[in-house]
Amino acid sequence: MAFSTGNNKYRESTEKIAKLSFAVGVYRPPSEGGSASLLLRITENCPWNKCTFCEMYKGHPFVYRSVEDIKADIDTVKVISDELTAVSGKMGQGGLITREVGMAMLRVDPSLNDNYCFITVFNWLHSGGKTAFLQDADSMIMRPHEIIEVLKHLRGTLKTLTRVTSYTRSKTLARRKLEELKAIREAGLDRLHVGLETGDDELLRIVHKGVTSAEQIDGGKKAMAAGFQLSEYWMPGLGGRERWRQHAENTARVLTAINPDYIRSRPLVPRRGTPMFEEYERGRLTLSSPHERLEELRLMIEGLNVTSRVCFDHNMNSWRNRLGGLLFHQDYEGYKFPEERPFVLELIREGLSIDESRHIDVKNLIAMESL
């Protein structure tokens, strides 16, 4: 009897939520809170979509979403959030979104377990409702007055948010005026994630990154001057054996000029279905070995003159230490430079001192995937 009373008390909210949806994309940086972040898709896919190593949005056209549609999505999140809070109140949980609240609603409608919008809002609120990540690849491509309108609506509607973050491209940042970036920052966007990959102009052309190193520096410095917290991602191994030295030296040069808050390492793995993978299969790309990548890393780190945090927060930073464990820790805060630079260089020396066969080689990973 008690069970059916519970069902009736929550049925109205559950049925309402089951009919609602908003746009959620696939990709977000690992450092953005896992399921603790609310994901909101304010554009779809990548407006550039030509980088030869990138498989993320290939075959999917870019969509510039209207401000009205995005605001409607934010309102939908608010309705789901309010219904969950109401159920919590009825259960005597004081408005807190606990596991018991989720279980009670799933008992009424088990199909909510497959409802990605419900799950996203539930996990976000369960974690305190603090952070949101705006998808997809280049949010700053939105006209400044439009993204400002979206941000103001987001902050005004979902008031528990303390941090809002997004991806963008260096090229797009370089095109924006400093005043525009400042206005976007003030409207409530806190952190930007940018795929730098390399600071070498020849390599940027080869991989069709669509930006020059001068534009990377201009865009990055403007983002910092506007007050964003900036994460720049670079790609060890991108130059292969042919261009490792210029890749390392120029990446250090560009990152030093920008001095972002975070520098994050994402070693190259050619992905099936990309132009770069075809180049690799045809024998036109020579992948560097684990020791060669460490030499490249050493050169890059030696050239860095920054106050950034340098991070290896991805499982492809898989070099081993003498004991067989990971050489670098893979947490999101990484190593503080310049203080910890000598320590990182010491770790690199350790990685180079052990037999190369004890490291994971990208070539072997690709061969295993082909089995």
Ligand code: SF4
């Ligand atoms: S800009 Fe980013 S998302 Fe777009 S193709 Fe290049 S790497 Fe991929």
